[in-house]
Amino acid sequence: MTFRLLGLGLLALALPAWAHNPTASRLASGDASPQIDGRLDDAAWQRAPAHDRFVQFLPADKQPAALRTTVQVVVTADALVFGIRAWDAAPERIRAPLARRDQVKADQDFVSVFIDPVGHRRTAQYVRVSAAGVVEDGLYAAEEDSEDPAPDFDVQAAAQRLPDGYSVELRWPLAALRFPHADGAPWRVMVARNIPREDRTLNVSAPLTKDALHFIAELQPLDGLDDLVEQVRERGFIAFRPEMTLRSTRDTAADGTQQRARKASLGAEFKWRPRADWVIDATLNPDFSQVELDEPQLAGNTRFALSVPEKRPFFLESADVVGPTQADESGENRSLAAFYTRAITDPDWGLRATWRGAGAEATALHLRDAGGGPVLRAGAFATRMGVQPKGSEASFVRGRRQLGDVGLAGLMSRRDFGHGLGTQVVGSDGVWRAGDSDQWRGHLLLSSTTLGVDEAGELQRVARQRGHRAWVGWQHKDADWIANVNVEEVSPRFANDNGFVSQSGMRRAAALGYLRLGERELMGVAMHESEITLKLQETRTLADPLLDVAAGQVVDRLFQPGFWFSAARNTGVWGHVGLDSHRARSGGRLHDTRTLLLGFESNPGEVLSFLFAEVEWGRRLDVDADRIGTGLQAQMEAKLRTPLPAWLGAGLWLEFEQRLGLGWVDGPDGHRAFTDRSAQSLIVLHLSARDSLRLIHQQTRFTRRADADAGLAFEDGRDRQLALMFQHRIGLSRIFSLGLNRASERPGLARSRELFAKLTLGY
Template identity: 80%
Template sequence: MTSRLFGLGLLALALPAWAQPPTALRLGAAGTAPHIDGRLDDDAWQRAPVHDRFVQFLPADRQPARWRTTMQVLVTHDALVFGIRAWDPEPGRLVAPLARRDQVKSDQDFVTVFIDPVGHRRTAQYARVSPAGVLEDGLFSAEDDAEDSAPDFDLQAAAQRLPDGYSVELRWPLAALRFPHTDGAPWRVMVTRNIPREQRTLDVSAPAMTKSVLNFIAELQPLEGLGDLVAQVRERSFITLRPELTLRSTTTRDDAGPTRRTRKASLGAEFKWRPRADWVVDATLNPDFSQVELDEPQLAGNTRFALSVPEKRPFFLESADVVGPTQADESGENRSLAAFYTRAITAPSWGLRATWRGAGAEATALHLRDGGGGPVLRAGAFATRTGVQPRDSEASFARGRLQWGALGLAGLVSHRDFGPGLTTQVAGSDGTWRAGDNDQWRGHLLLSATTLSVDEDGGVGRVARQHGHRAWLGWRHLDADWFANVNVEEVSPRFANDNGFVSQSGIRRASLFGYRRLGERQLLGVDMHESELTLKLQETRTLADPLLGVAAQQVVDRLFQPGFWFAAARNTGVWGHVGLDSYRARSGGRRHDTRTLLLGVESNPGEWLSFLMAEVEWGRRLDVEADRVGTGLQAQLEAKLRTPLPGGWWLEFEQRLGLGTVDAPDGRRAFTDRSAQSLVVLHLSARDTLRLIHQQSHTTRREDAALGLAAAAERQRQLALMFQHRVGLSRLASLGLNRASARPGLARGHELFAKLTLGY
C-alpha cells in the first residue's frame, strides 16, 4: 500500500497545475460609518464600487447566475462593512424563519461572506445572514474542505425584506479578524448566495470557481482599496472582558444514600486581549460551561469503542484552525483528535492561552487546571477501557506550524498531570502538502509516554512508563470526474493521550473512500442534478500486544461497500451501499461475515418541514457482546419543522431518533438500543427565546444463559428548559431548569439556575 501511495504522489507531481487569476474586489471608503439596519440607503453605499459578476456554482458550475446579486464593501476606521443586494422575482417565496444563531442552513435563503485576512486561502472566517437577519458564523478549513460553525465572532448583521428581494448589511470589526503583523498577502473575500427553491441554486462572486477544485475557498478574490488601513490597524490593541454570574440550586438523590441539596453562587470571567493584529491572549477564570447545549445522543450500546462529541465551549474555539482540523473527513474520521481533544478537559477552574499568527507561520499554547470527573480512555485493538479522571489535573498543549508555499509542517507537545506520578506526554509532528490543484497529502507522527493505566473494571492506577506511537499518511484527490481519499495508519498498542481522543490502538489500517461522478441523469422519470458511484474499502489488522494477549495479524474489520449517491429537486440527496463486510469482536475469536443494505435520504421538503433525513441499515449485523451475527438494523431519523405564529413569533421543532437491534439465533430480540432527542424553541423575538430539550436513551439485553449473558437494562433521561435573552455576544441572560435521571441506581437530580453575562 505504501509503495502505491508513493507512486500516486509521483503521478500527482507530473500533473500540470492550472489556475486562473481571481477577479479583484474593490472597497469604498466610508467617511461616516453606515447605520447597520439592512438598508443600503446611506450616502457611502451610493459611492462604493459595485460587484455584480456572480456565477452559478450549484447545481452546475460556471453558469450564469439565476437572479441578480450585487455586493459592496466599505472600510471604516475599525471595521469592514458589506452591503449585499439580492433580487428575487418571487419575494414571497423567500425562506427566512427566525432561528437560533448558527442555524442558517441550506433550506433557507441566505448570503455568506468568506474572508481570509492572511491571504493564503488555507482558512477563512465566514458569516452567513438570512433575510430575517439571523446569523451563522465560523471557520472554513481548506485542508478538510469543511466549515465549523462552533466559533463565534462579535459581528453585527441586519437584513431588510424588499418588494423585489432583500438586502443585507454586515459589519465585521477588524478586532474580530486574525492576520499577520508584517509580510501578509492581500486579504481575500468571496460572497455566495443560496436560493432554496425546487432546485437549490448557489451563486458565487468568484467566476473561476469549479467543482473540481480541492476546496471551496480556493478561488477567494483579492480585496483592493485597503490602503494604509492594515498598517494602522495591526498596531491597535483591543480588550474584551466578559464577567458572568451564575446562581444555582441543585438537588440529587439515589437509592444508595440520602438526598443532597446545594446552593451556589459563582462569579467567573473570560478575558480576551489582542495586543496587535497577530497576537491574541485568552484567559478564563471559573467558567460555567454547564449551560452549553446538550450533545446529540449517539447509539453507543453495540460498539466496543468510545465516541467523540464536538466542542461548543467558547474558550477553546479561539483560532481553532491553529490547533488543528476540527472536522471529520469523507470517511468519518477526524485523526487530529488523537493530538488534542478539548472535550478531554471537563471542568476547568482557570485557563490561559496565547495564539500568534504570521504570514508563513502560526502557533498556539494553552495551560489550564481541570476539576476532572470526565472519562480517561485506554484503547486496545478490540475495545476501549474507560475510567474516571482523577480530580484537579493540569493540562498543557502547544502547536506551531510553518508554511513554505504548498508545504506546511507543524510540531506539537502535550502534557497531562493528574497528580502523584500519573502523567501523560505526547510529542509529534503533522504536515500537509498541496501537490497541484487536485491533490493533497497529509499525515502525522505522534509519540506518547504515560504512567496511567485503566484496568478491566475502570480503575485508574499507576504503572511503569509505557511508550507508544501513532503514524498516519493520507492522500486526497479531486477532479471533474474522480474523488479519492486514501489513508494508511498504524497505532501501537500502548499509545495514549489524555489531552486527546484515542479510541483504538494496537492496529494497522488501510482505507479508501472514492466516487466517480456521472453527471446529470434521469432515473424513473426523476431528474438527477448530480450522480455518483461510490466505494469504501478498509482493512484493519492487529499488532502484537503481549500485555493484552493479542496476537498479530488478526483481521479486526474488512469492509467492502459499493454504493451510490444522487441529488434531485428540493436539495434532495439519496444514497446507499451494500455492506459485504467482516468483523472480529474479540482477540482469537471468530471473524464474522456481515451482509447489510444501507439506504438513506435527506431533503428540504418545504418551508414548514424544512429538513428530513432518514437512514436505515438492515441485514446480518454483529452483536459485539454476544460475539455472533444476527438479523438486525440500525436506523436514524431527523426532522426539522419551522412555522410562524401570531405576533411575529416563530416555532422550531427538531426530532432525532435512533434505533439499533440485533436478533438471537432463535429469532427473538437479543439487544435493543434506542435514543431520542426533542428540541422545541419558541422565538419571541430576535433576542428572546424559550428552549426545551428532552433527551433519553434506553438499552436492553435479553438473558442468554448459554453465553453467560445476564439480562440488563439501562436508561437515561435529561430535560432542560431555558429562557434566554441575547444581545450579540456581549450580553446574555439565562433562566432555566435541568432534570436528569439514570438507571440502574435510580440516580436523579434537578437544578434551577440563573446566569448573567456582560461584555465590555
C-alpha cells in the same frame, strides 16, 4: 483532456469577466458609518462600488447566476461593513424564519461572506446572514473542505425585506479578524447567496467550480484596502466578559438519600489582542450551563468510546491553529488523537496565547481541570474507561510553518494528574498540496504515560508505557473522480489524555473512491449530480502481550460498493451493499456480515425544512454475544420551522427538531437479543430576535435479554435528561439565561435537578 479544455473554453464564454475584484471604499469626509439596520440607504453606500459578477455553483456549476446579487464594502475606522443586495423575481417565496444562532442552513435564503485575512486560502472566517437577520459564523478549513460553526465572532448584522428581494448589512470588526502583523498577502473574500426553491441554487462571487479541492479555492483579493493593514496592525483590542451564575442543585442517590446545595459563582473571560498577530485568552471559573446538550448516540453495540463536538467558547478561539477537526471519509477523526478539548471536563482557569504570521502560526494553552470526565485506554477490540482524578493540569502547544505548498507543524501535549500520574505526547503533522487536484496529509505522534486503567475501570500507576501513532493520507479530486486513501498504525500503548484515542494496537488501510457521472436522468427524475462509490478497508491487530492479543488478526474488512446522487429540493440519496467481515474479540471468529444501507436527506419545504434518514439492515454483528443475527440500525432527523398564529403574538416563530436512533440484533431463536434506542426532542419558541425559550428532552435506553449460552445477564439501562432555558441575547456581549436541568439514570434511579440563572456582560 480535450473535453476538459472545451469545458473551460465554454466557461470563459458563458461567465462574466473576472478581471475585477470586489473593491472596498473608504468613508468620505463627513460620512458617518453605515447604520446596521439592513437598509442600504446611507450616504456611504451611494459611493461604494458594487461587485455583481456572481456565478452559479449549485446545482450545476460553470453557469451564470440567474438572479442578480451585488456586494459593496465600506471601510470604517474599526470595521469592514458589507452591504449585499439580493434581487428576487418571486420575493414572496423567500424563506426567512427566525432561528437560533448558527442554524442558518440550506433551507433558508441567506448570504454569506468568507474572509481570509492571511491571504493563503488555507482557512477562512465566515459569517452567514439569513433574510431574517439570523447569524451563523465559524471557520472554514481548506484541508478538510469543511465548516466548523462552533467559533463565534462579535459581528453585527441586519436584514431588510424589500418588494423585489432583500438586503443585508454586516459589520465585521477588525478586532474579530486574525491576520499577520507584517508581510501578509492581500486579504481575500468571497460572497455566496443561497436560494432554496425546488432546485436549491447557490451563487458565488468568484469563479468557483466543483472540480476544486475545496470551497475557498477561488477567494479573490479585496481591492481598495490600500494601507489599512499598516494602519491597524499595531492597534490593540480588549474584551472583558464577566459572568455571574446562581445555582440550586438537588442530587438523589439510588438509596434515596439527597444532597442539596446552593451556590453563587463569579467567572470571567478576557481577550486581549495587543496587535494584529497576537491574541491572549484567559478564562476563570467558566460556567457552561447555557450550552446545548450533546446529541444522544447509539453506543450499546460497540466497545469503543464515541467523541462529541466542542461547544464551549474558550476552546474555539483560532481553532484552526490547534489543528483540523473534521472526520475524514473513513469516519475516523484522526486529528482528535493530538488534542481533543472535550478531554478537559470542568476548567477552573485557563490561559491561551495564539500567534499568526504570514507564513507561520502557533498556539499554546495551559489550564487546570476540576476533572470528573473519562480517561481512555484503547485496545484493538475495545476502549477501557476510567474517571479522571480531580485537579489535573493540561498543557498543549502547536506551531505550524508554511513553505510554499508544504505545511509542517510540531506539537507537544502534557497532562499531569499529580502523584506521578501523567501523559506526554510529542509529534509532527504536515500537508502537501501537490497541484490543484491532489493533497497529501499525515502525522506522527509519540506518547509516554504512567497512568493505566484496569478491567474494572480503576486508575493505576504503571511503569512508563510508550507508544506511537502514524498516519498518511492522499486525496484526489477532479472532474471525473474523487479518491481518499489512508494508511495508519497505532501501537498498543499509545495514549493521550489531552486527546481522543478510541482504538490502538492496530494497522489499517482504507480507500474510498467516487466515479463522477455528472448530470443524469433516472426514471424521469433529473439528477444534478451522480456518483458510483466504493469503500475498501482492512484493519489488523498488532501484537499486544498485555491484553493477550496476537498479531495479524483481522478486526474488520470492508467491501462496500454504492452510489450517491442529488436532485431537486437539495435532495441527496445514497446507499451501499456491505460485504464485510468483523471480529468482536481477540481469538474470536471472523464473522461475515451482509447488510444494505440506504440514506436520504432533503429540504422538502418551508415548514418541514429538513428531513434525514439512514437505515442499515441485514446480518449484523452482536458485539457482546460475538455472533451474527438479523438486525437493523437506523437514524432519523426532522426539522420544522413555522410562524405561530398572529393571535398568539406578532413575530413568534417555532423551531422543532426531532432525532431518533434505533438499533437491534436478533438472537439464534429469532427474538431480539438487544435493543438500543435514543431520542432527542428540541423545541425553541422565538419570542423575538433577542428572546427565546428552549426545551430539550432526550433519552437513551439499552435493553438486553438474558442469554445463558452467551454468558450475558439481563440489562435495562436508561438515561433521561431535560433542559428548559429562557435566554435574552444581544449579540455576544449581553446574555441572560434562566434554566432548569433534570436528569435520571437507571439502574439505580439516581436523579439530579439544577436551577440556574446566569448573566454575562461584555465590555
